Amino acid sequence: METDFTAQIIKQVITAWAASNKLISKFFNEYEDAYYFNEVAPGRNRAIYLLGHLIAVNHSMLPMFNLGERLYPELENPFLKTPDKTSADTLTIAELRQYWETLNTTLAANFDNMQTQDWMDRHTRVSEQDFAIEPTRNKLNVLIGRTNHQQYHYGQLTLLIQKEPAI
């Protein structure tokens, strides 16, 4: 009975993450490419930057979960280490959209194969010693954090929409 709960809660956390991904996907499939070069608010990040940023933040779950290397290391500099509008736009919306979908498919396939023990184990950025002290620094916590980070930026992206969606 309790075992079922653990697996179920992990599934609920994954479902919340997937639901957030779907919102982002919908947003970036709704308009003409030029639209995503707009800033979400005056002087703020452009939508294209936030898409690259989410990919660059999320693909780090692969090494953090011992699932392989980051898929798009070339995104780290323009979308993570430097602010928007400081690098040339070398990637198109179509390319970033494809990266986004490939990353989500890759993560989802890996998550499907992870067992409870994997989720509750430490991620690779925390040492065994630190994890012994703080056992909540597990992979599931990273996914919760990534979902919250993504929702934070989704709230900004929707400011571009003519009429904000009810969520």
Place this chain on the structure above:
Amino acid sequence: METDFTAQIIKQVITAWAASNKLISKFFNEYEDAYYFNEVAPGRNRAIYLLGHLIAVNHSMLPMFNLGERLYPELENPFLKTPDKTSADTLTIAELRQYWETLNTTLAANFDNMQTQDWMDRHTRVSEQDFAIEPTRNKLNVLIGRTNHQQYHYGQLTLLIQKEPAI
């Protein structure tokens, strides 16, 4: 072993919610009251509206979790059922800030007393029949959803900050 995991994951979800609350509290304690009457982006919601909105959305967890009535039903109309700038501002920032803190303290105290079975049980907006079909429609899922909703609006609030915080 597995039982410990369930309790631990629930705690992690509550911790993520509390961390989000803390960010909102910090934001609304940082500036002069007049600041919160600014729109987060041109023509969008004002920060004061979003604070009232978060209270109005979050206090519904009390009846949904069978913990009592909503604390501030008078917020439903101006901050939930109608858009910003369609009602007079009858509450001050100081009052809303106090409501926000009281609500969070109330929810946190109640959450502390909830057991695993409570979290995994249905919330009151889903019928027993529907819950039998979809057992993920439990109280924990509501809290996950509320956290994601709050982060969505927190992302918008931070657009008001001179320099966006790194999160």
